[in-house]
Amino acid sequence: MSEKRQEVYEQVGVAATCRGYDEYVRMFTLNGSLEGKSILDIAGGAASFTADCRSRGIDARAVDPRYGLDTEAVLADARQEIETSTDKIRAIAHRFDFSYYGNVDLHREGRLRSFARFAEDFTSPDKEERYIAGSLPALPFADGSFDLVLCSHFLFLYADQFGPEFHEQAVLEMIRLCRPGGEVRIYPLKSLQWEPYPHMEALFASIRKAGAAPFLAKSELPFIPGSSEMLVIQL
């Protein structure tokens, strides 16, 4: 294995991480009010965004294949992932931009707080109203169900595990779920090897063909090297 290879974040399979509300606000620059909007968090994992929206009176739902698994297994896996990812990040901490998180330990503490909020919401009796089992590229929602469709740390991050056809179908599915006037936002645009998605031009063409307007916009969650843009798709 080359030295350069050892310096990237090694990952087998798709991990379930648990970012929180403030991380979502920053990565998707959700600066305006979200009240009155219907929001879908695709590949929600153990993120507390949906729970955090609920506590703020915002209508949000999350979809992830893991939500079809046993509750305890989902929680145990996500809790373990905090330690697994912390160890990996610590080993190459000098590669990350800690200007938001502070350091590896503060990053871990934030994840633990976010996980606790997710776990509380995910074990509530009405959790099935908000946490829906489903996998891209075919999600179990009617056309035009949402004003804002978000996808954090799944689509382009795992570009090497899914082909360009998957990415195209996944993005067209996100567009299908959005109401006219709504938006899709996807972050990051880099892979786990911190390389830009190589088929973005062809993807833009497919999005335009579907009648939507794609563009790159500033993202405000410093961490992944050189990852300061998100994909926005307006309908």
Ligand SMILES: C[S@@+](CC[C@H](N)C(=O)[O-])C[C@H]1O[C@@H](n2cnc3c(N)ncnc32)[C@H](O)[C@@H]1O
């Ligand atoms: C790295 S986590 C991101 C969790 C959360 N969005 C965050 O930012 O912390 C990636 C998630 O993608 C989910 N996932 C894997 N395959 C998927 C698919 N085909 N469609 C939707 N989600 C998928 C995994 O189960 C996992 O929870």
